[in-house]
């Protein structure tokens with residue numbers, strides 16, 4: 048006998064999170080909410096993606112950075128096009144200055160870091176649907192063709208052929224933890240180190256585990272300036288994400304200014320346009336006004352955080368904008384629920 052059918056409970060076996068999503072979609076709340084918000088017209092939603100790529104078990108890098116498959120991304124873009132007024136920070140600036148009349152459901156799609164699949168997979172979809180987006184670039188990686196530090200760690204641990212290793216007083220055993228768990232643990236340790244200590248620990252890790260990263264890996268993963276310039280000429284806004292992706296509240300004032308100004312200067316030199324938006328790496332304003340002030344003084348009109356939430360047009364701090372993170376685990380129902388009810392659906 049099928050007990051599920053007898054009990055008649057369609058939510059049996061689902062997590063509370065999933066039940067909430069199902070119920071919000073079933074009662075049409077995710078359909079009605081964007082329409083009401085559009086009528087009220089003072090909401091600004093900013094989405095953050097990192098990579099748009101197929102998830103493969105064999106991915107040699109940090110697969111936590113994959114936000115959506117190309118198919119899921121296209122579904123999401125179609126939904127956004129139908130329900131929101133998609134724009135970039137340039138348009139937002141005109142609205143806030145009063146140069147452009149606006150009453151609607153403002154939304155900005157953003158990508159952090161500068162992954163090549165933004166060009167290969169996301170850009171053709173955005174272009175086909177006529178939807179703008181903003182890509183925040185950490186310039187040193189594009190210039191030096193070196194992997195982001197979290198991808199270096201993931202690659203090194205995934206290629207390691209031994210059973211265990213010690214690093215910085217920590218011991219990791221592959222029999223006890225999965226490679227993914229070890230990578231995540233190391234990344235948490237690294238995020239709490241200053242720049243120099245982080246660099247040292249990553250170099251030590253690569254030496255101890257006897258893994259060297261072939262140059263072609265960077266080419267498969269990173270945008271080039273040619274791709275960035277092409278996108279900039281066709282509806283994609285380019286923003287800055289520092290030079291070396293440090294945790295900004297942990298660096299000296301001198302380095303802070305360098306990271307903010309040099310990344311802006313370098314992008315402007317390449318694309319021939321003014322850069323007005325910035326994204327804090329790893330949410331690294333740390334709540335510190337001194338970091339936000341340095342961002343403003345460096346000529347940025349807007350700065351985005353990884354703090355979960357949406358913003359009220361006209362009543363927001365433009366240098367501390369909240370965003371909603373898009374996760375690979377979202378199906379379209381989960382995506383709609385998160386956008387409509389971010390105060391309830393937080394992951």
Ligand SMILES: [Zn+2]
Pocket residue numbers: 159160288292328329
């Ligand atoms: Zn980043």
